[in-house]
Amino acid sequence: MQMRSCLGMIIVILLSYQTAAMTQRNPEVKIDRWPGVVPVYTCHQVPDERIIIDGQMTENAWANHPRISFADITHGTPPAHDGYAIVTWDQTDLYIGFHLTQPNRIAEITMTEQGYDSESRIMLTDQFCEIFLDPDGDGVNYLEWHFNSAGAKADLLLSRPSSWTAALDLGVPFAGYGNTADWDWSLPGVRHAVHVDEMAGAWQVEVAIPWASLASLHKRRSLQMSQLSV
Template sequence: MKSPKQYQCQRVQGPLKLDGFLSDPAWASIPWTDAFVDITGDPGLKPRFETRVKMAWDDTYFYVAAELEEPHVWGTITRQNEVIFHDNDFEVFIDPDGDGRNYYEFEMNALGTIWELSLPVPYSEGGEPVWGCNLPGLIRKVGVRGRLNDPSDEDDGWSLEIAFPWEALRQYHSEKRTPPEPGDVWRVNFSRVQWQHEVVDGRYVRVPPHGTDLPQGLDPEEQSHPEDNWVWSPQWQVNMHVPALWGEVIFQS
């Protein structure tokens, strides 16, 4: 098995002030991850747009910030816990104890609409998603560098910041141990779904999979899509739901 990416997650004096643009000075000293790669790890499928992430933590939150290069920032889904990957989105996968069971998934589009769910076991093992696992106290912010949903020009991209409360993540740790101790390692990965699109009557419209939407609960990797899947730590296959292949986040003091 190929080695997963690793990230040394620094402790900060929180709480961070989140606005979607990473403007809190504490972010300046926090390193970026490597740029995202294709989900398969194939170097010949280099992403067209750069994506990178920063992580940090304090006594209350696990912080994630992402910067997404994007010449056409658009979003259509405004209802919470819809299937957000029907838009371009950013996704976070967290398995606190690294056992590949009872893990958490977060998705958000450029409108700031979110979908939270969990998997008792991966889809490949017969897992059925638990919808609407919204974490109490979660904070999320989006910043758009350009004009959202305006196809008449080109944008620079969008960024986001998320604060995941340790208290709410405790349910996904078999020993209920949160916040982590310095040196603890959590399995975490990030995914960016980037659809092909068309402009119809002045609006962005995604090119759907085979002209249809996916049924609720169906693993997105079970159909062929006109989309790109870019990730931090490669999965070596078109399947995000292999927690053993996620990256390792090592919490520092």
């Protein structure tokens, strides 16, 4: 099985409300919290199996990969409820899956609502998971997605001042934004699905992000998929 390390791309996966600490199952990833080195996750290639984006992480591709723990965005401490994320890839897409335990969910924004007002409200009214992705690994400009349990998605392109990279290098706690957000932006070809298990009080999100779309945002326009490895 091939492996890629987080060198060419920076991916940060967050649960933006206090609901997910890592479940104690194998395989697992144990990460030392701040202060210290920014954690690195080894992302395995999908074996000979197609991942179907239906919100249910039932394929072996998910079961056989390391899990990423969640932490409070400000202090790095474990949140109140169990959950995890998994990242994998194949020749066409980067895949990110979330399993979130949350008995009492709040999701006011639905998939049918679009535009700035609805997308920004996900961050204000709903409980959601987030992906921050920096295709060229410069620690300055990055992509951001939010997903709630109703299947709604918010996506935006953010630009940060170069001074912010110092915080990334040191692995210090989040200290506020200070960025410029483009809410009209949307990355072509991104697919996602959400599945809610009411009996278990949990929900799952599956996301597929095309390598071709990420390459179009890279500073080196001739970038190949292997250079966008994680």
